[in-house]
Amino acid sequence: METTLSAGQEVFGQEQVERSRRYHRPVYVARVLGILLGLLTLGLLSFTGLGDALYSPVEDWPWWSAAFAFAALVVFVTWLVQTPLAYWRGYVHEHRWGFSSQSRSGWFVDRLKGLGVSIVLTAVPLLLLITAVHVFPSWWPAVAAVGAALLVLLVGFVAPVLLEPVFNRFGPV
Numbered sequence: 001m002e003t004t005l006s007a008g009q010e011v012f013g014q015e016q017v018e019r020s021r022r023y024h025r026p027v028y029v030a031r032v033l034g035i036l037l038g039l040l041t042l043g044l045l046s047f048t049g050l051g052d053a054l055y056s057p058v059e060d061w062p063w064w065s066a067a068f069a070f071a072a073l074v075v076f077v078t079w080l081v082q083t084p085l086a087y088w089r090g091y092v093h094e095h096r097w098g099f100s101s102q103s104r105s106g107w108f109v110d111r112l113k114g115l116g117v118s119i120v121l122t123a124v125p126l127l128l129l130i131t132a133v134h135v136f137p138s139w140w141p142a143v144a145a146v147g148a149a150l151l152v153l154l155v156g157f158v159a160p161v162l163l164e165p166v167f168n169r170f171g172p173v
Helices: 014-047 049-058 063-096 104-135 140-167
Strands: none
Touching: 014 049, 014 063, 049 063, 063 104, 104 140
16 A cells, blocks of 8 residues: 655654644634634724724824823724734743743843834824825825835835844844
């Protein structure tokens, strides 16, 4: 009887492939749960009174500051809701498998850094989008499309230089 080898078994043994599966399966489940939790959070903030309650402290502010503050609040709430799952995936699971030696405080500092980066990379583009709607009421989709393309290009070049050193230390090889 002929057996077919699954992907990777030509290079790795059956035991290594199974170990990899035991490591990755719960991570995949945690990632899917994280996505669903994020969507649920955004849905609750969008379609229930929770979003209105979150927006009410800033609704009397100027539109530009309210837009930035509300986006930052939504990012923070989503971050807060997803933190327990992220802790399991990024700290507990990684330590259990021996893939991380980072301390709890180091993990949490990285998580806070990620929150700051997320707020900037979400609230600033959203503020720019809302500004385009205010300045170009008829043409804002075209302006937003060009702006989004330029933002992707900019982040693609700037991220390795500005964002990566926030989380990693680099030195000469």
